[in-house]
Amino acid sequence: MLCLTNTSSVVLPENEPAAKVWNSGGANYDRISRQIADAIEHCVDRLNPQAGENVLDVATGTGWTARRIAARGANVTGVDICSTALETARSIDNSRQINFQVGDAEALQFDDATFDAIASTFGVMFCGAPERAASELARVCKPGGR
Structure with a gap:
């Protein structure tokens, strides 16, 4: 699998400093996800992913939400600015x-x-321009998606 250490081609220049900060935590974010596992499960329950659907998990971190969605049969794309968490x-x-x-x-x-559906448990809220992120989520979601 592709693992980018130079994220400049997919991360906006103004978000590079944030990417560096998030990358400093890397695998430690998995411990944080354990603490919010109930909230992640609640998000996935509300999303109600179906087998065969294409679902985007934005700010996936170490992939907890993505794995819970995939366990229900959906095909998941997990994106994050933090390459070390993705590793x-x-x-x-x-x-x-x-x-x-x-x-x-x-x-x-x-x-x-x-995408048929989009999830972001605790990630988009940290965006520097949340309105731009919301616009992007709406753009990549299919009409009638969730």
Whole structure:
């Protein structure tokens, strides 16, 4: 799997400093996810992913939400500006059902209307420009998606 250490091609220049900060934590974020496992499960329950759907998990971190969605049969793309957290996510689960990749919530590298559903448990709220991230989430979600 591709693991980018230079994220400049997919992370907006103004978000590079944040990416460096998040990268300093890397695998430690998996411990944080254990503390919020109930909230992650609640998010996945509310999303109600279906087998065969294409779901985007934005700010996936070490992939907890992505793995819970994939366990329900959906195909998941997990994006995060933190390449070190993604390395941990891949080491935990490198299945074909989950595609982890470096990406910026404010400039997603996907075509319009790509995903049936989008999740972000505790990530988009940290964006420097949340309105731009919200616009991107709406853009890549299929009409009638969730």
